Amino acid sequence: MQILKKAFGEYATNCYILKGEQGDLVIDPGEGSFDWVMQNTGKIAAVLNTHGHYDHVYDDAKLQRMGAKIYIHESDAFMLRADPFETMPESIEADVLVKGQEQSLEIAGFNVKFSLFAGHTPGSCMIEVDGVIFSGDVI
Numbered sequence: 001m002q003i004l005k006k007a008f009g010e011y012a013t014n015c016y017i018l019k020g021e022q023g024d025l026v027i028d029p030g031e032g033s034f035d036w037v038m039q040n041t042g043k044i045a046a047v048l049n050t051h052g053h054y055d056h057v058y059d060d061a062k063l064q065r066m067g068a069k070i071y072i073h074e075s076d077a078f079m080l081r082a083d084p085f086e087t088m089p090e091s092i093e094a095d096v097l098v099k100g101q102e103q104s105l106e107i108a109g110f111n112v113k114f115s116l117f118a119g120h121t122p123g124s125c126m127i128e129v130d131g132v133i134f135s136g137d138v139i
């Protein structure tokens with residue numbers, strides 16, 4: 001699996017692109033990541049959000065319009081809809097809500113596992129993709 005990484009925004013939040021044959025996964029597209037993502041992907045299958053803080057989901061809406069399915073834990077879905085700090089450019093609905101303590105999914109040929117580590121936000125997750133862990137702000 002080829003992984004691309006770049007930091008965006010005032011918190012230098014890491015955005016990742018995981019290249020796959022059936023489409024790419026994007027993890028935590030922060031503020032200003034859209035252009036970089038579009039330059040480095042052919043087809044985006046999904047956007048996986050470790051949690052709902054704006055610096056991790058800022059460009060979700062733009063990528064959703066490009067056809068990407070948005071994944072986030074159900075306990076953080078409210079952050080995409082209504083941002084209490086008014087830091088998000090627009091309000092969106094996630095396409096897939098991850099539920100419970102642990103959920104395994106097959107997305108575009110990748111084996112994806114969300115594990116809930118509530119605390120940083122109610123729905124903060126570690127996301128494991130084909131054996132590689134993306135921890136967001138959990139650690």
Ligand SMILES: [Zn+2]
Pocket residue numbers: 051053120137
């Ligand atoms: Zn955070």
